[in-house]
Amino acid sequence: MEPILAAAVPSVASAAVALIAVDGAVVASAAVGELVRFATADFELAAVRPAVRADSVFDLASISKLFTTAAILSLVEEGVLDLDAPVAAWIPGRDPRITLRRLLTHTAGLQPTRRIDLELPAASFAERMAAIVDTPVTSEVGGAYLYSDVGMITAGRVAELASGLPLDALVTQRVLKPLDLTATRYRPASAERVAATEWKQERGGIVRGTVHDETAYGLGGVAGHAGVFSTAGDL
Template identity: 40%
Template sequence: MDDTDAPDPTTDGTAQNRLEELVTAVSRGAATAPADGPAIEGAAAATAAVDSPGRPVARALAGSTALFAPDGAHLPADSPELTPLVADTLFDMASVTKVVTTLTAATLMDDGLLDPEAPVAEYLPSPHPSITVRQLLTHTAGLPPVMPLWKVPGGREQRLAAIAGAQLDTEPGTAHAYSCIGFILLGTLLEGLTDTPLPELARIRVLDPAGATSAGWSPSVEEGSRAAATEYQEDPPRGLVRGSTHDETAWSLGGAGNAGVFATLDDALALGRVLAGRGPGPTLSGPVRALLTTDQLPPGVTTGAPWRQGFGLRVGQELCPGEVLPRVVGHPGFTGTSVLADPSTGTVAVLLTNRVHPHRTRFSIDRSRRGLARIAFV
């Protein structure tokens, strides 16, 4: 069953029923998948929620936290890796981590401690003297999308030095190019500005105030045991990654600004409520909130995609190819996660999966992300 043949579970019924059908379809796609073949819609584990003011929160989950052996074959029924998905399963949020980093930066802007127009070089070594904080937050700094930092000899200090010496792909401010390296630089800047490691800084300023109390970087061994499995990695040779950051670059640095946060469904909902402007959580001023939720690209610069770019957030969510809800903001994650919010209504939608299990090219959830948007916002 490929993406075009997959049933659409998002056209009739209540939000609760439609969510249950959506996550069941996602998990069924993985459970019935052959060991090889083209990428199809599916994930071993899937959970989703929609939270609208004045209505009960709709939630659904389906699947198992692991399903496959390294060769793509299904694990035997007695495998210890086969654990059921539960309400407090942790998911590697991948680039949804950028939401946490962005909100942390936003609180520092409101406190007058961080100037988005200031050159990064005022705070730490920079690949180019004219790169600004704004450009890091809008992916217009000209930095490369990724760098194989795990291959750089040494530790965190040497790998950050490699970023400081990176060659730019474009002149700062002239083009939009999504860059994890830019958010690693941003996270490092926030650490230097406050003399506080990013995981601790984000905990104090964003996660705890929002009520995302079990979210954070670097889960303990016990916490990691209840995380959804991600990928069998060969480079670097990590085997099955579970409870450890999937993103190789962020993993090689420890707590990085681009990826590495783990969260439960409730944690992700809490972050979405902050984006929607609902409490609890850090309260942002109107001007700073506008930087996050409205297009901030320079004239003539586009994303080349249906969405636009705010500070750290994507502005606009596809319902189907060619149809976009411009008021919805949020961010997806490479592992198969999404947090979305409509600040005009307060509605929040979350989809968490481990679609990179067993390998990143095996499954997609693009169609399911659009389905979630139809359930939540239409």
């Protein structure tokens, strides 16, 4: 199977670029914790687009939720947080049925997202966060799965309040440093190796080096649902 995969991965990566399914691709494969290979698209297929390298940095979008979850679970393990306690202990006024477990499993009855940047264009990041975590329940709490960025943002805010640290510092301390993920962070210091994500007229053109998610951007680039940047190697 390994020889088949070794031959197939470069072809698949190249085909994705050729079909404009992606603008560039880096594929990393690992087995039992050991890096097996990197593959990038053939040069001829990607010649008209910026080169993507093994150390290129990508906006991880919703993969950021895994980093938030890992940080929260480390706090649960230490007894700082309780998955089944009402988050109202940290965010007064919240529906008492909402718990971290329900936030992390997308069963808290919260809407999928909020364009808080459009709702409160003149507000500070802190004011926008306060509005997000006060989002009313719109469906059955503890009911059907409903993927919710609002829920993950709220969970990240609970982690901040419980730990006394901003979310990016908390994730760095409890996830990135223990795993030696040196190329992973929120808000990259330089856009030099960062792959562009998209064109947004309201942000002056190509988005590169800042989080593409509008809600995370409206919260300053760090949020429980999005904002992490990393490389294929770190992942």
